[in-house]
Amino acid sequence: MSDSGKGPGDDPFGGMNPFGGLPIFGDLAKMFQQQGSMSWDAARQFALSIATDGTPEPNVDPVERIQIEQLARVAELQIANATGLDTSRSGAGLTILPVNRTTWTQRTLDDYRPLFEILSASLTEDTPAEPAPPDPNDPMGFMGPLMKMIGPMMLGLTAGSMVGHLAQRSFGQYDLPIPRPATDELMLIVPNLDAFGREWSLPADDLRLWVCLHEVAHHVVLSIPHVRARLDHLLHDYLAGFEPDPDRLENELGGFESMDLTGPDAFQQMLGNPEVILGAIQSPAQRELLPHLEALVTTIVGYVDHVMDNVGGSLLSGYGMLTEAVRRRRVEAAASDRFVEQLFGLELTQAAYDRGAAFIDGVVERAGEDALARLWQSERELPTPAEVDAPGLWLARIDLPTGS
Secondary structure (H helix, E strand, C coil), X not given: CCCCCCCHHHCCCXXXXXXXXXXXXXXXXXXXXXXXXXXXXXXXXXXXXXXXCCCCCCCCCHXXXXXXXXXXXXXXXXXXXXXCCCCCCCCCCCEEEEECHHHHHHHHHHHHHHHHHHHHHHHHCCCXXXXXXXXXXXXXXXXXXXXXXXXXXXXXXXXXXXHHHHHHHCCECCCCCCCCCCXXXXXXXXXXXXXXXXXXXXXXXXXXXXXXXXXXXXXXXXXXXXXXXXXXXXXXXXXXXXXXXXXXXXXXXXXXXXXXXXXXXXXXXXXXXXXXXXXXXXXXXXXXXXXXXXXXXXXXXXXXXXXXXXXXXXXXXXXXXXXXXXXXXXXXXXXXXXXXXXXXXXXXXXXXXXXXXXXXHHHHHHHCHHHHHHHHCCHHHCCCHHHHHCHHHHHHHCCCCCCC
8 A cells, every 4th residue: 555645657667666665765766856956965965974084073273274374475475476467356365264174075065066067967958857667578677767866866976976085185176277166265175284294294384385375376377267267168068068878877787687786896886987877978079179178277287387386496495395295196196086087077197287387388498488478368378289289389379489
């Protein structure tokens, strides 16, 4: 006897629910159906659990806050002098927020939410609102409605996992050069800085100043209106370009009936591939757009590294050792970190950083330091993919003379 009060038309399994006798699955089905295209509650809870390992975190000590704010003032002044760019959107100066992983996770999920919503829309826009009922002769027929129900939850868990792992690893908010909402606040994750400093026996103040320089340098570039608009546009178009592949999951699950479900890794192997979970493949439009996104990002990170090398040596006696440690760490990312880069079209490998550095060095060698200011003058001056690999082409296009 049913106490649901719903008719057969309300059953997503078309009257063939294989979990009908298991109350927990019935409860899960109701929860999944209420989540919409993406479960933000699941994303937030999962992200916080990963970021903190499920344990409460103390707030940052007020004394440390004051010390970091003092270092940030130094970084802001030095970057402004080295770049000639405005460090503050409002003109009132930057505010450095020393935070724990919990605060960073909550704010980053909110900041990245528009990007995840674009991704969610691209993966669900072709999904029928009323899918056909499962074929009673197909023993795997129930999987279609099941995956439709858990899709929003899985996308939420994927987003949460990505941000949670970033929170364990990041030092600030620009470890991934993704524009944040327009603000003059910059976050530093103090527990991560402290742990890394202990691991490498680095002076705490030197490491914090290094990261302040890194964050402020990214901030001044990403605050330039046309740079920010261009990067936002490329990211949005890339995420909107995923093409749902409903047959991919079915193909991946083709051996479901013969799978040994008693094995501890069975479901992990079945659903552990993010492309399977999301049902997404890179589209031709994305492959066409990707070189332009890569060109802009490699130019930004190459420029930031160059500015830091010019400024850091005079501020930090151990700048070389600090830089080697931090830059080695940033390219030794785990698979979980690499996935968020790939999903957003940002694969910041050593080759990407080397490419950006080669472009900046090539410009300086041919036309001097002053030529770098032209990079950010207008959208027209942003280099094309071909120009990133041949700085002379960029200099010729913008009519900058080169040295003999």
